[in-house]
Amino acid sequence: MRRRKGPSLAAGLFPLPPLRLKLPEDVYNAVPTCWWSRERWIAHNLALYDEHYQRLRAEDRVDAVGRRTFEHYLIAESGGADYKTGRNSRVTIVQLQAATLRSESTMHRCRRLVNTLGTRTVVFRGRQRTKLERLDSWRRGDRARGWAAVSALHESVVLPVDNETVETLLHQGFGTPPGRSSGPHVLSRPNRVSPPQNVMKGRASRGQDERRRRRNPRAYDSRALLLGARVRSDARNPLWVRQLGVQGLAAVLTRRAVAGWQADDVHAALDEVYLSGRKIFDRPRDPYAYLAFLLSSTPVDEPPMLLDRAREASLEAERQAHQRAEREARRAEAMAKVPAAPDSPARAAALAAAATAGHRAISKAAAHRQAAECARREIARLAREQD
Secondary structure: OOOOOHHHHHHHHOOOOOOOOOOOOOOOOOOOOOOOOHHHHHHHHHHHHHHHHHHHHHOOOOOOOOHHHHHHHHHHHHOOOOOOOOOOEOOOHHHHHHHHOOOHHHHHHHHHHHHHHOOEEEEEOOEEOOHHHHHHHHHOOOOOOEEOOEEEEOOOOOOOOOHHHHHHHHHHOOOOOOOOOOOOOOOOOOOOOOOHHHHHHOOOOOOOOOOOOOOOOOOOOHHHHHHHHHHHHOOOOOHHHHOOOHHHHHHHHHHHHHOOOOHHHHHHHHHHHHHOOOOOOOOOOOHHHHHHHHHOOOOOOOOOOHHHHHHHHHHHHHHHHHHHHHHHHHHHHHHHHOOOOOOOHHHHHHHHHHHHHHHHHHHHHHHHHHHHHHHHHHHHHHHHHHO
C-alpha cells in the first residue's frame, strides 16, 4: 500500500499563503516620486479637475465625469496604495464599483481622466494567470483567475496646478475624510452615493429613472444665465462660489440680472460684506441660499458699480469726442495748407457733384409736392361725388 505524499498533508495542517506576484526591482524607476500623502493626492487631483477639466472636455480629450463622482473614485483609488509611497496599488474595477456604488463604465472614465491628468502610472498590466499559476492558486485556496494591474499614484508632472487651491481643498476637507490605508482591501466609502440599482443595471448614475415622470428643466432668463456664467468664471470670487452651477446661480441672480447687474456688481456686493466685518463661511451647507443671503444686504435696484460704470462711460465718450475734435482740426489744418485752385479738376468735380446732389434733392421735393397735390385733388373729387 502506497503512502500519500507529504505536501498534501502539510497543506492540510498548515494552510499555504495566497500566491503573490513578484515584480522586478526596477519597475518603479520611471515613476515620479512626488507623493506626500493620500489626502494631498486627492486634493491635488481635485485642483487639477477644477482648473483643467472644462478645457480638456471642450477639446474632447476626456470623458464626462462629475466632480463628486470623481472625488469618490479618488478616495477609493487611493485606498489601495501604500500610504507612505503611493505605490503598489492593486485596486480592481470591481473593488472600485463596490466602494463607490458606480457602474463599470463610470470607473473606466475616471481612470482615463486620471491618466490624462498624469497622476497615475501603471507599472504592470493586468493579465490572466497561466495554467501552472491557477493550479498553484487552487492548491493554496485562492480562486482568483488573474492578476490585477499594479500602479503608482503621484502628483502630475504634465499639467500645472495652483498650490493655493490645493491648500484650500486640504483645509476644507472632503465629504468622507480618507483614513490611513495599508492595501487594496481597505477602501473608504463615500457618504452620498448613487442608488445601488444603477450598478445592477450596468449604467452610469446619471441615467434617467424610467419609473418616474421626467421633469422638464426650468427655463431661466438669458440675462440671468449669462450673469451666472460670468460670476462662476470670475477668479475674484470665492472658491465655493466658482464651484456652483450656472443654473443655480441663475436662479439666485435672476432679479439682479433683470435690474442690470453685472459680474462686477456681484463681486462688489460680496466685497462690501467682507469689509463690514461679518464672518463669512468658506464651506456653507447650502451655498445657493447662503449666496442669496449675502447679496440681500444690497438693494436689487442699486447695483454697487452702476455709478462707476456711468463715470467710465462718460469719460470714454469725452475721450472719443476729444479724438474726433482733434481729427477735424488736423483735417482742417491740412486742407488749409493745400488750397485748391479755381480751375483745378478736383474743384470742378466737387462743384459738379454738389450741383447734381442739389438737383436730385429739388426733383425729389417737387415729386413729393406733386404727389401731395394729386392726393388733395382726389379727396376733393370724392367729396363732390358724395354730395
